[in-house]
Amino acid sequence: EVQLVESGGGLVQPGGSLTLSCTASGIVFSSYWMHWVRQAPGKGLVWVSRINGDGSGRVFADSVKGRFTISRDNARKTMSLQMDSLRAEDTAVYYCAGSPDYSNSIHYWGLGTLVTVSS
Amino acid sequence: DIVMTQSSISLTVTPGEPASISCRSSQSLLRSNGYNYLDWYLQKPGQSPQLLIYLGSTRASGVPDKFSGSGSGTDFTLKITRVEAEDVGVYYCMQALETPITFGQGTRLEIK
Numbered sequence: 001e002v003q004l005v006e007s008g009g010g011l012v013q014p015g016g017s018l019t020l021s022c023t024a025s026g027i028v029f030s031s032y033w034m035h036w037v038r039q040a041p042g043k044g045l046v047w048v049s050r051i052n053g054d055g056s057g058r059v060f061a062d063s064v065k066g067r068f069t070i071s072r073d074n075a076r077k078t079m080s081l082q083m084d085s086l087r088a089e090d091t092a093v094y095y096c097a098g099s100p101d102y103s104n105s106i107h108y109w110g111l112g113t114l115v116t117v118s119s
Numbered sequence: 120d121i122v123m124t125q126s127s128i129s130l131t132v133t134p135g136e137p138a139s140i141s142c143r144s145s146q147s148l149l150r151s152n153g154y155n156y157l158d159w160y161l162q163k164p165g166q167s168p169q170l171l172i173y174l175g176s177t178r179a180s181g182v183p184d185k186f187s188g189s190g191s192g193t194d195f196t197l198k199i200t201r202v203e204a205e206d207v208g209v210y211y212c213m214q215a216l217e218t219p220i221t222f223g224q225g226t227r228l229e230i231k
Contacts, residue, residue, distance in 0.1 A: 035220075037168075044209075044211065045225075047222070059219075061219050095167060099215075103173075104156070104216075105156075105170065105173035105215045106213075
């Protein structure tokens with residue numbers, strides 16, 4: 001059974017930082033592109049970032065470019081999202097998600113972790 | 120960026136009846152390999168999204184055949200042959216052609 005488990009969410013003040021982690025099991029992790037997708041309360045899905053299988057390629061949504069960093073450790077089957085200079089509009093549930101190599105179709109989703117940016 | 124538009128925000132269907140959800144993209148999702156890079160996802164209440172259809176018409180693993188995807192280029196449709204209570208939730212189309220990946224705003228399916 002495939003599992004993606006996020007951790008690291010919580011309450012942070014505007015301008016602060018937070019690091020989200022995702023741990024995978026049940027898949028050949030290095031064969032999956034990994035994504036972060038977020039969903040603000042009561043709103044739709046918004047793609048945030050993607051990292052390719054060997055970590056050499058990273059892409060970000062314009063709304064987070066320069067503030068968020070994505071990384072992965074294939075040996076530990078983990079992926080991280082370092083979020084700096086957080087804003088109120090970053091408040092959302094953040095989903096870890098995986099697509100097979102060379103595809104953006106997201107076959108696996110985690111349960112999500114809530115990030116709240118508020119003073 | 121590719122803009123994805125779902126024409127209906129909500130849909131109310133009688134159990135056992137069919138349902139159809141439309142999605143339009145601001146540019147063609149058809150590649151020279153013949154595939155349309157359009158996915159459909161369902162987010163049931165209180166759950167994470169789940170993949171239903173990818174590459175326009177391929178059902179994901181474990182998805183019942185009452186769900187089907189069709190269309191090409193910029194216009195796509197998700198059909199459910201017989202709606203059941205378990206199909207309630209928000210359906211999203213998503214373009215998988217290029218980054219930034221973009222989603223439609225979602226169509227909420229409710230049971231009458």
